[in-house]
Amino acid sequence: MAKVIKLRKGLDVKLKGTAALETVAVKMSGEYALCPDDFCGVKPKPVVKEGDDVKVGDALFVDKLHPEVKFVSPVSGTVSLIERGDRRKLLSIRVKADGKQTARKFDLKGDVKALMMESGLFGMMLQRPYAVVPSPDDKPKAIFVSAFNSMPLAQNFEYVLEGQEAAFQAGLTALSKLAKVFLGVSSKQKAKALFEAKDCEVNVFDGPAPAGNVGVQINHIDPVNKGEVVWTMAPEVVIMLGRLMNNGVVDFTRKIAVAGSEVKAPKYAQVIVGAKLADILEGNIDKAANNRIIDGNVMTGMKSSLEGFLGAQTTEVNVIPEGDDADEMLGWIMPRFGQFSTSRTYFSWLMPKKEYRLDARVKGGERHMIFSGEYDKVFPMDIYAGYLIKAIIAEDIDRQEALGIYEVAPEDFALAEFVCSSKLELQRIVRQGLDTLRKENM
Numbered sequence: 097m098a099k100v101i102k103l104r105k106g107l108d109v110k111l112k113g114t115a116a117l118e119t120v121a122v123k124m125s126g127e128y129a130l131c132p133d134d135f136c137g138v139k140p141k142p143v144v145k146e147g148d149d150v151k152v153g154d155a156l157f158v159d160k161l162h163p164e165v166k167f168v169s170p171v172s173g174t175v176s177l178i179e180r181g182d183r184r185k186l187l188s189i190r191v192k193a194d195g196k197q198t199a200r201k202f203d204l205k206g207d208v209k210a211l212m213m214e215s216g217l218f219g220m221m222l223q224r225p226y227a228v229v230p231s232p233d234d235k236p237k238a239i240f241v242s243a244f245n246s247m248p249l250a251q252n253f254e255y256v257l258e259g260q261e262a263a264f265q266a267g268l269t270a271l272s273k274l275a276k277v278f279l280g281v282s283s284k285q286k287a288k289a290l291f292e293a294k295d296c297e298v299n300v301f302d303g304p305a306p307a308g309n310v311g312v313q314i315n316h317i318d319p320v321n322k323g324e325v326v327w328t329m330a331p332e333v334v335i336m337l338g339r340l341m342n343n344g345v346v347d348f349t350r351k352i353a354v355a356g357s358e359v360k361a362p363k364y365a366q367v368i369v370g371a372k373l374a375d376i377l378e379g380n381i382d383k384a385a386n387n388r389i390i391d392g393n394v395m396t397g398m399k400s401s402l403e404g405f406l407g408a409q410t411t412e413v414n415v416i417p418e419g420d421d422a423d424e425m426l427g428w429i430m431p432r433f434g435q436f437s438t439s440r441t442y443f444s445w446l447m448p449k450k451e452y453r454l455d456a457r458v459k460g461g462e463r464h465m466i467f468s469g470e471y472d473k474v475f476p477m478d479i480y481a482g483y484l485i486k487a488i489i490a491e492d493i494d495r496q497e498a499l500g501i502y503e504v505a506p507e508d509f510a511l512a513e514f515v516c517s518s519k520l521e522l523q524r525i526v527r528q529g530l531d532t533l534r535k536e537n538m
Contacts, residue, residue, distance in 0.1 A: 098291060100283065101316050103303025105476035107438065107511050109248045111394065112451045115353035115412070117255050119364040123378075124195060128171045128370035129179075129188040129405040130156050135167065135219050137228025137534070140186045148175045153200035153215055153346045156189045162232055168216035170348035170369045172198040188405070191370075199345040208273045212337065215346045220333045220408060224311070224320045226534045227505035227527075236275045236327045238318055241268070243290050243331045244282040244301075246308035247393045247510070251353040251411045253331055254287045255364065261289035263338030264331070269295045270341050271329065280313040303476065311508040315477040320503045332411060353412035354380065356394070357453040358387045367406060374402040376413055386421050388456040390414040395510035396523070419455025438470070438515045458519050465489075465518045474511040479503065481512055485522060488529035493536060496529060505530075 132140035139160040144150065150173065155166040169191050176192040202215055212218035213232060223230040230236070244253055257264060271277050277296035285291075291298060299317055301307045310328045320326055329337075332350050339347045348369040355362045360380050367376055373389060381387060383402070391400040391407050394414045398407070406413070424430065435442040436452045444450065471481040479500040487495035506523035513522040 098281070098298040098300045100300045100302060103301060103307050103312070103316075103476045105473060106246075106304035106306060107474045107515065108246075108304045109436065109454075109511075109514070110449070110451045111248045111416075112357040112453045113355050113359055113362045113414075113416075114249055114451075115251070115355040115362040115364055117252065117364070119351060119366055120361075122365045122367050122371070122376055124193060124368070125370075125372040125375045127176060127190050127192050127372065128169075128173075128368065129190045129372075130167060130170065130370055130408065131188045131405065132157065132167070132186050134408040135229050136222070137226065138165075138167075138219065140167070142178055142186060142189060144175045144178075144189065146175050146178055149173070150175060150191060151198045151200045152348070153202065155216070156191075157186065159219070159229070164210075165213050165219055165229070165232060166216055167219050168346065172196055199347075201344050202340065202346070204341065204344055208270050211340070215340055217333060217337050217340065217346065220336075221327050221329045222505070224314060224326050224328065224505070225502035226530045228530075228534065230325070230327050234325045236325050238276045238278055239271050239274060239327045239329060240278045240280065240310050240314055240317075241271075241296075241329050241331055241334055242280040242308055242310040242313055244280070244285060244308045245393070245411065246282070246305035247395050248305070249353070249355040249394055249412065249414055250308070251351075251364070254285055254290075256332065256351045257287055257289060257335075260335045260338075261287075263335045263342060264289055265293060265295075265338065266341045267334035267336070267338035268293055270337055271334070272296060275327070278313070278317055280308075280310065280317075282308065306474075306476070306508065306511055309508055311503065311505050312476055315479070315503055319478075319500075322497060322502055324502075330409060330411070350411070352376075352406070352410065355412055356390075356415040358382070358385065358415040358417060369406060369408050369410075371406045372402075373400055373404045373406060373413060376406065377402065377415070381415050386418045387415050388418045390416070393510075395514060396507045417453070417455035419457035422455065422457070438473075460517075460519045462519045463517075465520065468517065470515050470517060471512040474515055475508075477503070477508065481509065485509075485520070485525060488525055491532065493533060496533060501529060501533060 171193040173194040177190040179187040272295035283302035390397040484499040509522040
């Protein structure tokens with residue numbers, strides 16, 4: 097019987113615009129893009145030139161430090177642009193799709209890790225510590241998969257899993273050949289494919305967000321100590337791995353949630369990684385409105401635009417009001433019923449089931465950091481979040497290590513950032529701290 101882990105710290109933020117469990121057809125984009133910034137810790141080196149013809153699964157760039165780790169085209173077609181920025185930083189490689197989806201066939205007889213590196217799926221994993229693409233030279237003590245996302249407006253993985261159960265199990269079986277696999281599921285889920293999954297240890301989590309964060313699950317099952325490495329893989333990528341093991345081709349099609357209060361009909365969309373956001377949102381938003389398009393979750397995603405492309409790890413696209421044109425009498429001090437607050441500044445505490453139309457405003461400027469215990473209320477890990485943030489800001493590496501920086505990723509601080517009265521960009525601070533620590537230890 098699966099072990100049940102109860103979490104009481106956290107915060108469920110209810111927002112308007114949750115995607116209905118329906119899937120709409122989205123036309124195929126004319127151009128797709130693979131962006132190296134979606135793969136943290138990688139130093140990209142292009143292996144194609146503009147004008148080259150590619151199939152699905154052909155490499156577009158590799159990691160300079162580990163050339164065997166490849167990042168491949170999600171579509172077949174012609175390389176249309178190798179986009180570079182300052183100091184010739186590789187920003188994206190774009191492929192003009194031919195609509196045929198001609199795929200490269202992979203040999204399934206070899207080593208699973210080598211197959212994943214060749215097919216582009218190895219680069220879609222992350223490792224702890226540092227929350228970067230793993231090194232193929234490491235041997236992880238475990239691989240963690242969280243089968244649910246507890247953040248607001250997140251996709252419903254049980255819905256995504258429908259019809260993909262065999263591929264999901266095949267992916268778990270493949271991962272089990274690399275290390276012990278831990279599968280985290282929610283007490284609210286019911287799918288047999290999750291609770292009866294083979295070749296893994298199933299753990300049930302009961303509690304508010306961020307219970308679905310894989311970092312929270314690692315902390316409660318098998319914490320990461322200095323010198324240890326664990327790998328994590330998103331459940332949608334497990335499905336992709338299973339398709340590869342079953343069919344010999346890599347398929348980057350995924351079902352994403354198109355959500356948010358400014359989406360006319362929030363539903364799911366069947367798309368290919370790297371699709372243009374304009375095609376995904378076509379006819380579903382008011383283009384003239386002052387909205388923020390988010391590639392990813394509202395708490396952890398990146399600000400984008402209609403000219404942007406779907407990220408390699410993105411499971412939802414959200415659209416919320418920008419908010420910088422709001423005109424509110426007396427500002428934040430005015431008592432309101434339509435605003436959410438974790439304190440009793442507004443009346444949201446009287447309406448725990450109400451869904452809110454929140455905008456992207458920070459509502460205040462950065463100020464001195466105070467120890468009010470507000471982080472601890474939404475941070476269900478055995479880590480002193482406030483002290484760790486202070487150690488990162490002070491660049492005290494010894495203190496960071498003692499306070500558990502090897503266990504965390506920026507996403508683990510998303511809710512703490514949401515409730516932070518000091519208005520600090522905690523996720524950015526943690527990312528910088530992890531990058532600095534990684535350079536020190538390389």
